[in-house]
Amino acid sequence: MFKGEKINTTENRSVLHVALRAPRDAVINSDGVNVVPEVWAVKDKIKQFSETFRSGSWVGATGKPLTNVVSVGIGGSFLGPLFVHTALQTDPEAAEAAKGRQLRFLANVDPVDVARSIKDLDPATTLVVVVSKTFTTAETMLNARTIKEWIVSSLGPQAVSxxxxxxxxxxxxVKExxxxxxxxxAFWDWVGGRYSVCSAVGVLPLSLQYGFPIVQKFLEGASSIDNHVHTSSFEKNIPVSELFMEISDVNH
Structure with a gap:
């Protein structure tokens, strides 16, 4: 995996979510190209955007700063970010950073779920993140159009941007x-859906809510585990030990 070999044999792709949290000076290749600089370019863009957003410099159509975020996605574009969001809510530093802000997720096309995701939110102070690599995912785009109508009906078509x-x-x-x-x-074909929380899929909405520095700590923690898995012997490798314990439990 760390060598960029195409171990995703069904799609003939590399599996490089480890590159999403690798240090800036790391070298992790896909098809002979180091992908780490491109990853950090996106993270730098997220950092800059989230700082502008959280400072109040990014304002909506009415001139008000935006304090609410609704992330629209499905599957891995929803579950991973929600999991980390739930965990960060219990962290004192993260909770302090998120004061006065709301982050919600919308995955289900059920109208009740759509209504829940925007309940008591003001379109004038809400930013919507649409998460779809191809921008064609049926459920996500249906929800995105519904939320777009909610914004346009209140603020006008010029408010979408x-x-x-x-x-x-x-x-x-995206432009259309x-x-x-x-x-x-952006994120990449070598990012599996269930591992995408460390890409812009998770880093963007979480940075808008908590600030990029806190999210970077999460990424550094993930990177430390990657390094442990990659360099530790089987005898000292925690995930390997857990695997053998699970096999033992199943057999007994």
Missing amino acids: KHMIAVSTNLKL FGIDPNNAF
Whole structure:
């Protein structure tokens, strides 16, 4: 995995989520190209955007700062970020950083779930993050259009570019939707859905809520475990030990 070999045999792809939390000076190749600089370019962009957003410099269509975030995604684009968000809510430093802010997630196309995600929120102070690599995921785009209508009905069509951003690589469809392509954050084919929380899928909404420095600590923690798995002997390797214990439990 760390060598960039295509161990995802069904799709003939590398599996490089470890690159998403690797140090800036690391070298992790995919098809002979070090992907770490590109990863850090996106993280630097997220850092800059989240700082602008959290400082109040990014304002909505009415001139008000935005304090609420709704992240629209499904599967790994929803579960991982929600898991980390739930954990960070119990951390004193993170809780302090999130004061006065709300982060919600929308995955289900059930109208009740849509209503829950925007309940008591003011469109004038809400930013929506649409998470879809291709910008064609059926459930995500249905929800994105519904939330877009909620914004437009209150603030007008010109508000979309101020109140909606994207995590996607399909800049053509992002632009057609009304989102400024400059406010689209990329991730890559070698990021599996269930591991995508360390990409812009999770780092962006979590940074908007808690600030990039706190999210970077989470990434550094993940990187430390990657290093442990990569360098520790089987006898001292925690995940390997857990694997053998699970096998033993199943057999007995």
